[in-house]
Amino acid sequence: MSPVQVLAPLAGTLVGLADVPDPVFAEQLVGAGAAVEPAAGAGRTAVCAPVAGTVVKAHPHAFIVQHESGAAVLVHVGIDTVKLAGEGFERHVDEGAVVAAGDPVVTFDPTAVRGRGLSAVTPVVVLDSAPDSVPGLRTGQDVDAGEPLYAWEG
Amino acid sequence: MASAEEIVSGLGGADNIVEVEGCITRLRTEVRDPSLVDERALRASGAHGVVMAGTIVQVVVGPEADTLADDVQDLL
Numbered sequence: 001m002s003p004v005q006v007l008a009p010l011a012g013t014l015v016g017l018a019d020v021p022d023p024v025f026a027e028q029l030v031g032a033g034a035a036v037e038p039a040a041g042a043g044r045t046a047v048c049a050p051v052a053g054t055v056v057k058a059h060p061h062a063f064i065v066q067h068e069s070g071a072a073v074l075v076h077v078g079i080d081t082v083k084l085a086g087e088g089f090e091r092h093v094d095e096g097a098v099v100a101a102g103d104p105v106v107t108f109d110p111t112a113v114r115g116r117g118l119s120a121v122t123p124v125v126v127l128d129s130a131p132d133s134v135p136g137l138r139t140g141q142d143v144d145a146g147e148p149l150y151a152w153e154g
Numbered sequence: 155m156a157s158a159e160e161i162v163s164g165l166g167g168a169d170n171i172v173e174v175e176g177c178i179t180r181l182r183t184e185v186r187d188p189s190l191v192d193e194r195a196l197r198a199s200g201a202h203g204v205v206m207a208g209t210i211v212q213v214v215v216g217p218e219a220d221t222l223a224d225d226v227q228d229l230l
Contacts, residue, residue: 029203029214030179057217062178064217082177127217
């Protein structure tokens, strides 16, 4: 199987999952991947599909895009943001929609999320992938939305 | 794939469950008595992981979490 190229859904600093303040992500319990920390003071930010495929789950604060290879990529916008019950989040597509990589799925305000005492760091995880199956992450580097984040070999 | 019955049993039974909510890949639950939670049984039933903090128990079950939370709710 050829690697699945996973794009950064938003601009920010690339962070390893181990540094995400949520043990479910940090311990890779849902899969391997990386996270993006939006810049301080970032305004309303579009969060885009990391791969082309079908939106199989679409919550205001998190969504899953299933790639044609079968890989399902979860984008979780901020940590514990389910508590905000969608406040400040705008969802642009419905479940079942077919999206291209880079299509906007959700818009949110990282600064407002931080203002509620929550982290805006956004894990991008290949669901059910083996721990540490995403090698060679350039953690600490800045990425733009739509730039390659990592390649998942499967 | 864990069944709703196995989740309820692993969390110490219906009477021990205060609240259950699905969130994409995990069940967020609140229990009365955390000592009644059987982490090993939950993992054996197919949960990827169990994260406990006081009376809050998160059971990582994968993308079926929302459906499973509804099924668990029906048993309470």
